[in-house]
Amino acid sequence: MTTTPDIIVKNHPSREQLEVIYDLLDKCFSVGRDFFQERLDQDTTYDPDTTWFAEVDGEIASHVQIFPLYIRVGRAILKMGAIGSVGTDPHCRGLGLAHKILHAQTNYMKESDFDISLLLASKHAFYEKAGWRLIPQTALAIKKPASLERPSSCEVIPFEARYLDEIRLIYEQFNRNRTYTAVRNETYWRDLITWPEWKRADCLLLRRDEKIIAYGIIEKKEAEQVFLNELLYLNEAEDGVEQLFHALCRLRPNARQILAMLQEDHKLYSYFQQHRATPIRINMAMWKMINLSSAFHKLQPELEDRLRGALTADQELHISLQCNEEIIYMDYHQHQLSISDTSKDDFDYTLLDVDERDLITYIIFGYHEAAAERRIECAEHAGILQVLFPKQQAVFYLTDKF
Structure with a gap:
């Protein structure tokens, strides 16, 4: 006779339970335990209520994290529940644990002033059953350009923490009233540069007359396809955007293609079009109205x-x-x-x-x-x-x- 397992969904783990969750995620993902621990430990706004887990017969067997983000829609701001770190013990799969957590999280978000939810996933059918809907996006890809070497009044320098306030102001100016961009206040920025995703990228700055006028971030990956995560600039830097882009490309000698999500009003958009950009459908973002x-x-x-x-x-x-x-x-x-x-x-x-x-x-x-x-x-x-x-x-x- 088989017995029905006792399943309980909870949030707000103790530190001891959180350590068990990190061990679980270490088993589920190749990035390792430290990746998940650093993300929460280095978040000064972290609220344990956003960490959800399922116990099976008293043992933690599944986990889903909510990362609260605020995104712009024009000049309005919506509270978004970003869903990540979804992992289930291989021995407990098939019990619907992650779906039970996602259902509980949906109710929690409704009660906690969240408006919408976003998760980034490749298993679309799995999350469709939980109510999230795929909304494809388009990236542009070009062959990595040959190095651009020409006289310039600008210099490209590596990122240092002392320039953080300057790039924060560039981000704010460039994205004022720009839909889908995250609101990054000073605290967010200072946390951001300690998080694992920041460490998995390189950041370069464009400087003219001792003033930082643009910055770019490219993922740190030795692969043929590499994403340009962001490249933002002041209006006065438009003539230096290509110089900065080429400098970022030089950091990836093994890359053959550079991909980017670019708005039509971005200086690089026309550059990509001139270089015969290929649109690539990105089936990753899944949304839910909360x-x-x-x-x-x-x-x-x-x-x-x-x-x-x-x-x-x-x-x-x-x-x-x-x-x-x-x-x-x-x-x-x-x-x-x-x-x-x-x-x-x-x-x-x-x-x-x-x-x-x-x-x-x-x-x-x-x-x-x-x-x-x-x-x-x-x-x-x-x-x-x-x-x-x-x-x-x-x-x-x-x-x-x-």
Whole structure:
């Protein structure tokens, strides 16, 4: 006779339990125990409530971590639960432990003011069953360029911690109101340069007249394909961006292709196009809407600005937006937008019943991008959706990978 195992899902481990979790992750991943321990130990904002695990007959057998991130959507900021470090003891697989944890985490995030969730994965079917939806992105790849050697007023220097405030300000200026970028305050930056992902990359700076005007980060990997994690610059540095890019490429002598996620307004975008960039579909980012009402209340100022820019003073808009089982009501009147969980009796509402995957794509990339990707047939409401969700120059920098 077989007995049913006793399974309990918990969060907030003791230090002793956390050590057991690190040992479990060491068994599951080749990067080793220190990779996971350093990430949490070097995070001054770490909250043990975000560490979840499942016990089988009293023994820790599975783990999933939530990394709270704040991302921009225009000038609005959403709280995102980034899901990572998913590992289960090989002897306990098949019991649905990770799914049980993910279900509990979804409830926790709903109660803790999270709006959306993101995980980076290759096992799409596994996470689809838990409610996350794949939204592909496109990287550009070019043959690694020959070294660029020409006179310049700029010099390329290696990163040092004393330049941290300068690159932090470059990041803020470049990404002001840029959708999908993580909010990196001073504490985040000082933690970031101690985390394992930072150590798995190289950072170079572009300096002119003793001022740092650009920086770039390239992954530290001896492979034929290498990702440029980010390259950001001040407006005055545009003529030095290619110089910095070439210097980063020289750090990877074995690479044959350089890949990058580039917005169309990035200086390197045209450079990649001139060098016959090949688009490569990246099937990695999976999303879940955690709280529709919370998300749209935070989006309200950004959506109001978009409506003001597109509608005349006497135009009104009354929308009931439904996604899964959630519904919100959006009332735009006299240049003011209100968002509510209940309808107003005075108005006739236009119903927009939107698929979760499509809605998140609208928010992050824009309606046009979702329509092109998924061939959405919604001509009746296309005008409204294009106003609410215009195309975004959106990017998630791999430096923030979790």
